[in-house]
Amino acid sequence: MNDIPHMTPDEFRKHGREVVDWIARYMETVEQFPVLSQAGPGETRSQLPEAPPEEGESFDAMMADVDRIIMPGITHWQSPYFFGFFPANISAPSILGELLTAGLGVQGMIWATSPACTEVETLVLDWLVGMLGLPGKFKSDSQGGGVIQDTASSSSLCAMLAARERATNFASNEKGITQTLTAYTSNQAHSSIEKAIKIIGIGREHLRLIDVDETFAMKPTKLQEAISADRAAGLTPFFVSATVGTTSSNGFDPLTAIGEICSRENLWMHVDAAMSGTAALCEEFRDIHDGLEYADSYCFNPHKWMLTNFDCDCFYVADRAALINTLSILPEYLRNQASESGEVFDYRDWHIPLGRRFRALKLWFVIRHYGVNGLKQHVREHISHAQAFASWVKSDDNFEIAAPHRLTLVCFRHKEGDAINQRILDHLNHSGKMFLTHTKLDDKLTLRMSIGATATKREHVRQAWTWIREAAQACEYND
């Protein structure tokens, strides 16, 4: 039998340095790439062989293909000129944490399969309770606690599941759904809420999309009306998801008013702060969480705006027993003394997957590298860029602001209507110079300037504004 062609540790040293250097060069040159990939459908694949190699290839050949074939198919989320969707910002210490996680290759499904994987995660999630000023009930020394999930979509799903079980005395897990439960969120909430209610067997018809006010925040009176109407119809309200910073326009639902309703009506209140929660690092923005003391669960994503590589969503519950009782499974081969003692957390029971990697390492690295003050500076700087951008928009007669812009998302549009805004968008994105995306607000096509890439500085935002105005002029002439 031939030897298996493993890469030796010395070869790994050599190629590892090459990849590290490649990434460092990428950091230095990322702003030179077209932000939105200019590749057409199938263009990347067509350059790659349709069959895998029978014999192994050199690492150099692989990296050459990365440069030649993969890179033109990349949309550069790390470009300082990436203003699309939401940020997915990363940082050097986070990349190194991810590398170390990969090198250790541990499975943290239960405490015993790597105690440090669980304990560092619990510790860092406790740290974040303090760092964001979250209610103490989310800390592990209370009845609650935090866990890293892949995404806020999964957190919403787990929150809704635990709510379903609490509302049915943990009978739905056993008997299936036997009554008509109803859930509530605003018509601006993330699509994951709709996805979750479909998944858990309650059905989209039983999700009420509550109207919002002129700031795109849920109207509590409308929420109360919907709940009362459902109760009057013999249905069973069980869950409300409030959003701290909606995806479309960064609207903030009024948590206190919603929380009072949830408390009175005995509904599970989930708060989704995926993107905006990070702002609470700074005392002056912490009021975005006012009312969070009512919440049964909460999540925010360090992988959006806290310099941490995807995936890293921090999900908290006030009553961990409700979550664990919902998701727990215990096959014989996972039984062990530590779990049965009740002294440890087994995070497999806190989410859908069984397996899990040591994701806390990168988050721990980020917090330690930057320190709390460094992260605050990061937040303040991005917010100041967005506020500057908004001021430039306001001072230009051709454009208007379309929504409040307290943090880093500025929704704006050319005043001449959808057609020109679409042309501006296409013109900018096809140029490759910068990338931004759109939404609809008040049924009007609206441009979204979402600031949050690690590399984005004031000069990039200023340059972007210049390009936007130039694009507007070019598109006007095209009429």
Add this chain to the structure above:
Amino acid sequence: MNDIPHMTPDEFRKHGREVVDWIARYMETVEQFPVLSQAGPGETRSQLPEAPPEEGESFDAMMADVDRIIMPGITHWQSPYFFGFFPANISAPSILGELLTAGLGVQGMIWATSPACTEVETLVLDWLVGMLGLPGKFKSDSQGGGVIQDTASSSSLCAMLAARERATNFASNEKGITQTLTAYTSNQAHSSIEKAIKIIGIGREHLRLIDVDETFAMKPTKLQEAISADRAAGLTPFFVSATVGTTSSNGFDPLTAIGEICSRENLWMHVDAAMSGTAALCEEFRDIHDGLEYADSYCFNPHKWMLTNFDCDCFYVADRAALINTLSILPEYLRNQASESGEVFDYRDWHIPLGRRFRALKLWFVIRHYGVNGLKQHVREHISHAQAFASWVKSDDNFEIAAPHRLTLVCFRHKEGDAINQRILDHLNHSGKMFLTHTKLDDKLTLRMSIGATATKREHVRQAWTWIREAAQACEYND
């Protein structure tokens, strides 16, 4: 405002090399660590500060803590003496792929957000159809296709969801569950099936755990009886999950017989080959998939036994429209020309999360580095180690083999009963020299020798067998 303390590209070069060197040293020395962490509950956390640092710390301080505090809390899944649970083997090219993914920091939620992320994934999953000899209907040029999920648990959940929707004409998503659906799997199946039926609102009471034969394989006659009984009771059978290599004892369900039943009864057939599917790389083991042509969905995990870092589960469906129609959501801010053309895959609609990282890169690196032949050698070598181990057990009068052992899991036990087997297990695991786990078969405590760490060679397996016999002797004397 102070500068944000980002790590510069040059600092990243320096620290990146340090982490690469650290991992290379770890590869060289991993067998010297106690395999099962000897840390007690709370021991890792108690050495770490209860509050995060206000100001950033040096990278050296972080790495020193990794060595001093984290490492004693690690259970070394990469040790050549790790024989517990199932393998989670990794490789140098996979680690470098993961590093590159982290450095690029792209979001592949839809095709347009990085075309290469989607297209390399589709390509590599097509490659694997050929490499494993899977049915052509799972390739993207048919009506089906593959996607990377985090875990087989999530794949089972998505399969069951798509089955639920197909069985209810996509009405459950809208109206919720309004009829009593029933699902089937063997009593040896993975706990994720039970977790999934709870999650999707059907309830554990409606999962039938079918009896197995003496090889721990599902009995098709019992499956047919259960389905018929449910139909007679007015229930609606909709889903069967068959296992290719159960977790507990590596039993193989008879796919052809089960498939014929599913076909006749019009049930969705899912096949979970999480650990064992990798064996099909080799023609001589490909019969484990005989009957897979009946399957509606299939998954296996390169992150278990194919040298690829977690997370990387390959999930295939024969009818991608059923999956996409089940999970699709389309908020305005994700609308784009490429998606609406229908020319591209948007993988957000193939699983629970919205966000996704470029996980195909590590898988592409693994296949290209090893080549198909290198991966086959890897599979054959581990299987040969397990067969050698089984032969040693058989030749020892104190031990017996407890289940068939075609691949890399050998279930065995000391003949004197549960007590001594428990003592042997505890003795070995507490020694730190090697790690193995247990199961119950025929209601007897059974030791599981699961071979599959990248570093495990014949000498390690031989050494383990010596330690097992020594432990048995020591435990006998303890009586």
